[in-house]
Every structure is written in C-alpha cells, then in structure tokens.
Amino acid sequence: MNYIILDDEPLARKGIELELNNIPDLHHKGSFAAATDAMACCNNTRIDLLFLDIEMPDCNGFEFLDTLPRSPIVIFTTAYPQYAVESYNYHAIDYLLKPLKKTRLLKAVQKAIHYHQLLYTPASHYDISQLSADYIVIRTERKYRRIMLADICFIEGLKDYVMIHTTTQPLLASMNIKTICNSLPPAHFARVSKSYLVNLRHIDAMDHELIYINTNEIPLSATYREEILEKWLNGHFVKR
Incomplete structure (x- = not known):
C-alpha cells in the first residue's frame, strides 16, 4: 500500500514517517511540502493513502484533492478542528488533530489498511x-x-x-x-x-x-x- 505525506511542516512529516516505518503493509513514496511536488508523484505513481494537511501556504488540502484525477484514501492531519465536518464531504477515512497522538495515528492507519484490503478483494x-x-x-x-x-x-x-x-x-x-x-x-x-x-x-x-x-x-x-x-x-x- 503506497502512501505519501503532504504537509508544510517538516516535523509533522518526519513524525508520521517515523511512526509508520515498521508497518510492513505500507510503502513510503515521498513526503512533500509543496502541492506541485505531491501532484507530480501522484501522476507518476499509484498512491493508495494520502496524509494531508489542510492549511498550507501554497495550497488548501481540499483544493488539492479536487485536482487529483484519482482520489486515494485520505487521512487529514491538521491543527484546525473546524474543518472536520467538511472533511467528510471528501470521504476521509479519518481526521487527526495535531499534535498527532501515536495511538490515534496507528488506529487510523489500520482502518485505512483494512479498507484498502476490502476494496481490492474480489x-x-x-x-x-x-x-x-x-x-x-x-x-x-x-x-x-x-x-x-x-x-x-x-x-x-x-x-x-x-x-x-x-x-x-x-x-x-x-x-x-x-x-x-x-x-x-x-x-x-x-x-x-x-x-x-x-x-x-x-x-x-x-x-x-x-x-x-x-x-x-x-x-x-x-x-x-x-x-x-x-x-x-x-x-x-x-x-x-
């Protein structure tokens, strides 16, 4: 299951990477601060799971999803609770508030993995x-x-x-x-x-x-x- 991270905060990106390094079902394909770089990756590689911030200097997370030709499973990672309701319009698998708690992050990831397995099982x-x-x-x-x-x-x-x-x-x-x-x-x-x-x-x-x-x-x-x-x-x- 291929995943990427789009977040303008370096510490947030690194924190997610470190927690997910030992999960065998996940394959890290890149961490990006800029939406254009993340878009290029999505266009060249099949991305199954996206960790996505919402308020970023060059892009709004919702706007980024609107531009994707194929929407992956999405886990929002943000410091802003007010976007939670809107996130369900994008069928997010979970909505995590920063600072991320390890137990909540891993629970969201397991939910995404399970959904992906069900989705691609005949x-x-x-x-x-x-x-x-x-x-x-x-x-x-x-x-x-x-x-x-x-x-x-x-x-x-x-x-x-x-x-x-x-x-x-x-x-x-x-x-x-x-x-x-x-x-x-x-x-x-x-x-x-x-x-x-x-x-x-x-x-x-x-x-x-x-x-x-x-x-x-x-x-x-x-x-x-x-x-x-x-x-x-x-x-x-x-x-x-």
Whole structure:
C-alpha cells in the first residue's frame, strides 16, 4: 500500500514517517511540502493513502484533492478542528488533530489498511438482494451473506461503497449510502450526516456534534440533529 505525506511542516512529516516505518503493509513514496511536488508523484505513481494537511501556504488540502484525477484514501492531519465536518464531504477515512497522538495515528492507519484490503478483494463486492423484517441479504461473487438488522451498529459512506459496521465485523458493500438508507426501516435507522447512517438501538450517547456508538465517534450534522434526537428520545427520555 503506497502512501505519501503532504504537509508544510517538516516535523509533522518526519513524525508520521517515523511512526509508520515498521508497518510492513505500507510503502513510503515521498513526503512533500509543496502541492506541485505531491501532484507530480501522484501522476507518476499509484498512491493508495494520502496524509494531508489542510492549511498550507501554497495550497488548501481540499483544493488539492479536487485536482487529483484519482482520489486515494485520505487521512487529514491538521491543527484546525473546524474543518472536520467538511472533511467528510471528501470521504476521509479519518481526521487527526495535531499534535498527532501515536495511538490515534496507528488506529487510523489500520482502518485505512483494512479498507484498502476490502476494496481490492474480489469477494468484497456486495449488493442488497433481499430485505425482510429483521435482516438483509448481501450478495458476493461466491455466496450470499445474511446480516441481522439488530447487528448493524452504523454504516459509513466511502465514495461508491459503504462500510457496514456490525457487532462482529465491518463489511464493504458496493453501493452508495442513499441506496442502503432507503432499504432500511426508518423506525430504527437514520441518517446523521452526509456520510453516516446509524442504528438508533446502538447509540450509547449523543451531544451537539457527535454520536457515540461503542468506541466510535460519529459526526452529527445540524441538518439531521433535531430529527435524530427526536427519534432516539421518543418514549425513552426520563424527565426530572
């Protein structure tokens, strides 16, 4: 899995390189301070993973992604938390705040590696072929797989795919998030942002900006906040 770093801070670039040196699945193809140099590398080499800063002197990270003919898996690394919501429009696999913490960085990298493996495994091409009251059936090239609706924690939109996070494992499906959203019962499933759909029965907690399911923090868009809160609290809120 080939990766590059685009960041105008030398220490930030070096820090990522040092942490990832011993991960056998990753192959470092370059670290760049200038967007033009990173673009040249992307044009000449297949890049699977991009560590990307947002505010840089010669380029905005989002603008850089808009110029790429083929978008790699993206992990944003930035000192600015205010861009987190916008980053989901670019289907980033993760959004890390500087100074980077080793545990968060490695967790993001493992997530990217897992997604890359699923994406390029032939048996990872799914589509919904049946919906019943309590399960869906997804089809692979070799078999059908049943997923109980109660086992779906949340669904994450990733470009032309969705990652179905269940209680036991994540499953990659070849469809967009709107398609699967329309196929699930609205009494138990709801959109919470452009890129996320959650099972209301698995929500552990919620605040103004995030939904918490197990150890996952899922961004909550203002567009969906009132609806999701009403659905989740309906009949269950204990008043003082």
